[in-house]
Amino acid sequence: MYIGVDYYPEQWPKTRWSEDVRMMKELGINVVRIAEFGWSLMEPEEGKYDFSLYDEAIDLFHKNGIDVVLGTPTATPPAWMVKKYPEILPVDENGVTISFGARRHYTVNSATYQEFSRKITAEMAKRYGSHTAVIGWQTDNEYGHEKSDRSYGDEDRARFQDWLKEEYGTLEKLNETWGTVFWSQTYTEWDQIPVPRKVYQEHNPSLLLDFDRFCAEAYNRYNRLQVDELKKHIEERQFITHNFVYTGLALNQKEMAKDLDFISFDNYPVWGGLPEPITPANIARQHDLCRGTKSGKGYWVMEELSGAQGWGRIGYLPRPGHIQLWTYQAISRGAEAIVYFRWRAARFGTEEFCHGILDHDGKPKRKFEEVKRVIDNMKVFGDEWIESDYKADVAVYHDPENDWAWQIQPQSEVFNYVDEFLRFYEPAHAMNAKTDIISDVEELDGYKVVVVPVYFLTKNGFTDKLKQFAAAGGTVVLTYRSGVKDRFNVVTDQTLPGDLSELAGIEVNEYESLQSGQINRVEGTAGPIEGMTSDAAVWCDLIDPAGAEVLAEYSDTFYSGTAAITKNRTGKGTVYYIGSGLDQEILRPLYREIFAQSGVPVLETPEGVEVLRRGDRETEFLSVLNHNTDSAYTVELPEGEWKDPVTEEVYQGPMEVGALGSIVLRKKS
Numbered sequence: 001m002y003i004g005v006d007y008y009p010e011q012w013p014k015t016r017w018s019e020d021v022r023m024m025k026e027l028g029i030n031v032v033r034i035a036e037f038g039w040s041l042m043e044p045e046e047g048k049y050d051f052s053l054y055d056e057a058i059d060l061f062h063k064n065g066i067d068v069v070l071g072t073p074t075a076t077p078p079a080w081m082v083k084k085y086p087e088i089l090p091v092d093e094n095g096v097t098i099s100f101g102a103r104r105h106y107t108v109n110s111a112t113y114q115e116f117s118r119k120i121t122a123e124m125a126k127r128y129g130s131h132t133a134v135i136g137w138q139t140d141n142e143y144g145h146e147k148s149d150r151s152y153g154d155e156d157r158a159r160f161q162d163w164l165k166e167e168y169g170t171l172e173k174l175n176e177t178w179g180t181v182f183w184s185q186t187y188t189e190w191d192q193i194p195v196p197r198k199v200y201q202e203h204n205p206s207l208l209l210d211f212d213r214f215c216a217e218a219y220n221r222y223n224r225l226q227v228d229e230l231k232k233h234i235e236e237r238q239f240i241t242h243n244f245v246y247t248g249l250a251l252n253q254k255e256m257a258k259d260l261d262f263i264s265f266d267n268y269p270v271w272g273g274l275p276e277p278i279t280p281a282n283i284a285r286q287h288d289l290c291r292g293t294k295s296g297k298g299y300w301v302m303e304e305l306s307g308a309q310g311w312g313r314i315g316y317l318p319r320p321g322h323i324q325l326w327t328y329q330a331i332s333r334g335a336e337a338i339v340y341f342r343w344r345a346a347r348f349g350t351e352e353f354c355h356g357i358l359d360h361d362g363k364p365k366r367k368f369e370e371v372k373r374v375i376d377n378m379k380v381f382g383d384e385w386i387e388s389d390y391k392a393d394v395a396v397y398h399d400p401e402n403d404w405a406w407q408i409q410p411q412s413e414v415f416n417y418v419d420e421f422l423r424f425y426e427p428a429h430a431m432n433a434k435t436d437i438i439s440d441v442e443e444l445d446g447y448k449v450v451v452v453p454v455y456f457l458t459k460n461g462f463t464d465k466l467k468q469f470a471a472a473g474g475t476v477v478l479t480y481r482s483g484v485k486d487r488f489n490v491v492t493d494q495t496l497p498g499d500l501s502e503l504a505g506i507e508v509n510e511y512e513s514l515q516s517g518q519i520n521r522v523e524g525t526a527g528p529i530e531g532m533t534s535d536a537a538v539w540c541d542l543i544d545p546a547g548a549e550v551l552a553e554y555s556d557t558f559y560s561g562t563a564a565i566t567k568n569r570t571g572k573g574t575v576y577y578i579g580s581g582l583d584q585e586i587l588r589p590l591y592r593e594i595f596a597q598s599g600v601p602v603l604e605t606p607e608g609v610e611v612l613r614r615g616d617r618e619t620e621f622l623s624v625l626n627h628n629t630d631s632a633y634t635v636e637l638p639e640g641e642w643k644d645p646v647t648e649e650v651y652q653g654p655m656e657v658g659a660l661g662s663i664v665l666r667k668k669s
């Protein structure tokens with residue numbers, strides 16, 4: 001198993017390198033990622049290349065048995081390039097050109113930039129494509145991150161128009177599909193079509209969605225340009241990956257992953273200015289997204305947070321135990337390698353306060369010791385653990401295009417896609433049900449339950465899969481605002497939930513968007529939630545049962561007594577419809593019943609304690625992760641004896657796990 005650090009040799013005197021390598025070896029580091037921001041060093045002037053610094057660094061790592069992942073440096077085009085070729089710069093929706101001075105200052109639609117990117121990639125690949133120490137490549141860095149996913153310049157617009165021609169064939173088809181008759185937007189020539197720069201009101205929703213699709217495909221084409229160039233010169237043994245972030249960007253990670261050997265992910269449970277980490281469920285969501293990006297294939301965490309992070313504002317200081325906890329959580333959900341960000345906090349530049357294993361003084365302290373413990377432990381059980389199977393029972397639906405459609409029209413000022421996804425993902429996470437995050441491309445057989453949060457932008461193929469899954473005995477959980485739009489972001493002319501109406505056994509004849517501070521109430525009227533009450537926030541679908549059983553009703557405003565949650569038996573299966581943004585207090589008992597009836601194994605644990613099983617009868621691992629910072633908890637282990645491979649201690653039944661405690665146990669055969 002690879003465990004390493006993100007290292008920036010160019011930011012330290014060469015006299016320091018050997019001390020760094022000595023300490024890395026003391027830790028047991030066996031891989032470094034370097035060079036992803038080194039363009040101005042590697043091409044100090046147009047067409048002149050100088051790899052001497054990286055030659056020296058790579059040779060030093062090679063001599064010390066540390067392997068190297070090389071980043072192509074295209075996230076930071078040099079100053080000379082921007083001065084001579086300003087057309088490479090991105091343009092924001094206000095028509096303002098993004099300045100040189102930080103990073104990601106390029107548009108993937110610039111032909112000039114594509115050519116410079118191809119050349120630097122080729123030169124690096126020719127130089128290091130057969131270097132024994134180089135095991136793989138990372139293309140660029142975090143495509144689309146930091147608002148760089150969309151660019152609204154002239155070349156972007158020309159390419160968008162080309163893309164639309166390809167997509168629609170004729171203007172008539174585009175005009176009809178988009179409904180451009182609305183507000184007199186009918187296009188009579190392709191070059192009349194704008195990129196969605198600033199308007200007084202809001203652009204056509206279909207244009208906006210297609211622009212996001214275009215931006216995502218433009219990044220895929222750009223990445224493929226680098227991959228194709230690398231493959232011309234590197235040995236087959238060297239992998240190609242990219243380090244994604246999952247923040248609702250106009251990026252389609254699954255599509256891009258088809259051109260990568262495996263995907264990587266930058267895991268930051270907390271960042272600049274935040275007073276505390278995001279929830280364990282939100283971290284788990286991102287890992288499930290990673291694992292689902294290339295159909296369950298293992299991934300690298302190419303940047304695992306080790307120290308407090310931030311630029312002008314520093315975020316929460318990770319407590320003793322957090323490095324191990326977040327490392328174990330990553331591996332328990334599918335990470336196969338961990339590369340800690342960063343080795344040492346930089347003393348200059350924008351990231352002076354992005355802390356690492358070492359701080360500015362370069363001395364080994366608390367974080368260094370914790371990483372040492374993690375690596376020592378991973379030496380005991382790492383490879384077997386990362387090779388153990390992960391088979392989920394519950395699939396939770398996420399389509400980036402649905403996320404984009406919600407970003408385009410949130411419809412309530414308090415709607416946030418990730419929050420609402422988590423609302424319907426969290427009950428499964430809280431009960432430690434094993435989840436996958438799927439989109440419309442996966443098959444559903446093999447799952448017991450499919451949860452489909454806020455299925456606003458529908459895909460016919462997926463809706464058909466849901467119908468077949470339920471008919472065959474599966475359980476589907478639909479939520480409010482489902483069935484509204486077709487893939488072109490146009491509203492259905494069927495009574496809601498549109499094509500899902502028969503499946504759910506309901507109609508939604510009216511609905512209400514709730515704003516900040518607006519709350520309706522819901523009361524359980526049957527089943528496991530009878531008598532329970534909950535806030536109803538964000539949205540209320542007024543449900544008219546059409547065959548479905550009512551499980552809960554609204555208890556406020558003119559639609560008090562109207563159904564809010566329903567259950568419909570259809571075929572051999574069951575379809576639930578949750579018509580509002582309800583609390584976990586009512587969702588968990590509902591999900592508990594759903595899981596019990598569908599045979600989904602759950603593990604009840606105290607709030608904030610995450611338990612995950614991996615493997616099979618021969619080799620089964622259990623990770624017990626207490627995300628609580630100030631309290632220990634007792635966890636009832638699954639049946640059998642469980643051995644800590646590190647301490648050789650054997651546990652059975654109740655086991656106490658300390659605050660921020662994390663332990664990996666192996667089933668004692």
Ligand code: GLA
Nearest residue numbers: 141142266303309310351354
């Ligand atoms: C991102 C980037 C890194 C660095 C870190 C700081 O993940 O990939 O270059 O900026 O954040 O936390």
